[in-house]
Amino acid sequence: MPPPVETPSTGTSNAEARARAGSPTLPDSLTNLPNVLTLLRIATIPLLVWLLSYPDARTSVATFIVFALASLTDFFDGWIARRYGLVTALGKLLDPLADKLLVVTALVMLALMDRSPGIPGWLLVLIVGRELAVTGLRSIAAAEGIVLAADGLGKLKTVLQIIAVHALILHYTYYGLSFYGLGMITLVGSALVGAWSAVVYHVDVFREIRAR
Numbered sequence: 001m002p003p004p005v006e007t008p009s010t011g012t013s014n015a016e017a018r019a020r021a022g023s024p025t026l027p028d029s030l031t032n033l034p035n036v037l038t039l040l041r042i043a044t045i046p047l048l049v050w051l052l053s054y055p056d057a058r059t060s061v062a063t064f065i066v067f068a069l070a071s072l073t074d075f076f077d078g079w080i081a082r083r084y085g086l087v088t089a090l091g092k093l094l095d096p097l098a099d100k101l102l103v104v105t106a107l108v109m110l111a112l113m114d115r116s117p118g119i120p121g122w123l124l125v126l127i128v129g130r131e132l133a134v135t136g137l138r139s140i141a142a143a144e145g146i147v148l149a150a151d152g153l154g155k156l157k158t159v160l161q162i163i164a165v166h167a168l169i170l171h172y173t174y175y176g177l178s179f180y181g182l183g184m185i186t187l188v189g190s191a192l193v194g195a196w197s198a199v200v201y202h203v204d205v206f207r208e209i210r211a212r
Contacts, residue, residue: 033080033086034076034077034080034087034088034091034095037076037077038073038091038094039098041070041074042102045101048070051063051066052106055113063169064170067106067165068166071102071162071166074095074098077091100131103161104131106165110168111124119184123191126195127187127190127194130194131194133198133202134198134201137198137201144209146205146209153193157197160187161194170183
C-alpha cells in the first residue's frame with residue numbers, strides 16, 4: 001500500500017482562512033463601497049464649513065445641494081451594506097460618527113454665521129449635549145454587553161434634524177415660504193424628540209443593568 005501523499009502546507013488552516021474571509025481586514029474595509037460612501041460623507045465636512053462661511057442666497061443654494069448629496073450617502077451606504085452583506089465593524093463605527101459630525105458641524109456653522117435671525121445658543125447646546133449623552137451611554141451599554149439600537153423616537157429625531165438643517169441652510173424666503181421659520185420649527189421639534197428619546201435610552205439601559 002503506497003504511503004499517503006502529503007500536500008504542501010501553506011501555513012494557514014482552512015478554518016483560519018474562513019475566519020479571515022468572514023472578518024475583512026482594515027484595507028478591505030476601507031475599499032468596501034458602503035464605507036467609501038461614509039468616508040466621502042466625512043470628506044464633505046471641510047467643504048461644508050467653507051460654504052457656510054458665506055451667508056448670501058446663491059451660496060446657500062450650493063450649500064443645500066452639497067448637504068443633500070452628503071445626506072443621501074447616509075441612506076445608500078446602509079442600504080448597500082445590508083442588501084449585499086457588506087456590513088463591517090468599521091462601518092458600524094464610522095456611519096453614526098459621520099452622521100453626527102455632518103449635522104453638528106452644519107448646526108455650529110449656521111449658529112456662527114453672520115446672518116439674522118440665527119439659531120439660539122441654548123438650542124444648539126441642547127442638541128449637542130443630547131448627542132454627547134447618548135454617545136456616552138452607548139459606550140456604557142457596549143461595556144455591559146447591551147446593544148443600544150435606535151428606536152422609533154431616535155429615527156424621528158434624525159429625520160426632523162435633517163429636514164431642519166436643509167431648511168436652515170436655505171434660510172431665505174422662496175415662493176412665499178420662510179425656510180428659516182420651517183427650519184426652526186423642525187429643529188425645535190427634533191430637539192424635543194431627541195431629549196425624550198435620550199431619557200428613554202438611559203432608563204432602558206440602567207434598568208437592564210440593575211436587573212442583572
